Amino acid sequence: MIQPTLLALRTNLFTDYASFFIVAQADPLLDKFAELAAAHDMSWLHRREAVFDVCCALTVQGVALADLAPAALIHHGHETRGVKRPCGQARGTRTGSSDHLPGMSCTAWGTSLTGHPRPCAPRCTAVKMPEGLAEELAKADRLGVKPVAPGTAEFDVVIDNVVVKWAVREDGSLVVVPKNIDGAGEISHSVLTRGAPVRAAGEASIGGNAQIGYFGLKITNHSGHFWPSLESLQIGLDAFAAAGVRF
Incomplete structure (x- = not known):
């Protein structure tokens, strides 16, 4: 079994990783979590990130959802904030700088989430191949x-x-x-x-x-x-x- 570190997982691109992970796990509890997240009234971005973050935690810690303790999830969230990945990095993209925190993205004019290390540079945007x-x-x-x-x-x-x-x-x-x-x-x-x-x-x-x-x-x-x-x-x-x- 290959069990990557959080750094390895969050600094490499995986197209729709959460969807593939959920299928591979064949875990009814994880399936239910994904369904509940999809039905939530939060924004699409928040729903996607919630499922992705949980899948990352399960991957890195090598546990099933039933074994993911609250303290372990909090620890994962804390550790995730310290892992950087390319700016604006998204599925199918290979461009950007390296100053974004995980899960953050930006547009050409540098609007960004609270806590961003610095304003994004102009033209920092996800571009398809x-x-x-x-x-x-x-x-x-x-x-x-x-x-x-x-x-x-x-x-x-x-x-x-x-x-x-x-x-x-x-x-x-x-x-x-x-x-x-x-x-x-x-x-x-x-x-x-x-x-x-x-x-x-x-x-x-x-x-x-x-x-x-x-x-x-x-x-x-x-x-x-x-x-x-x-x-x-x-x-x-x-x-x-x-x-x-x-x-």
Whole structure:
């Protein structure tokens, strides 16, 4: 059995590690924990990190969930704060600096979680491998999907009864695309900027139109491409508010 140290586990990239670990464990109690975490009303980021951190603790300590004592989990949390990993590091990425604490991510303009050792450098963002980006952009081009901005007729069409992906570009402009296209699947966040960094990004549901006014139904900072920080969500809220959409 290979049992890595916490440092080895948290400084190397594993695509969707928690999901694979849960399947390999075949532990009904761990399965139940993952289900409860997924159903929690916290943000997607917090739910994901909760499951990931528990899986890391079980891996490093070599125990099943039933044997994970409260004191051991607290110790794991304390030790995790001292382990660093590349800035903005996310699934499928290989870029960034080395000053982020575990579990933290950032956007291009350096908004970060409380306790970050220093502000993030500009353009510190998760970027997919070039071949993945090319495929995502080619798919959008083939489908005719282009970013649209508030204040345009196209904006009303895109937000009509669908979830949209949004981003605040480096110049402060807000753009959206539909999250899914019928028969073609999901559209990547990368389409919003052709892969360039952003100030903030996420998903949203918006009601209304230009005639009756807009109202925000739901907004998150969920982006598998950029992995923005929780604080960066305020940048998105401000950008939408400036466009007449309040959440």
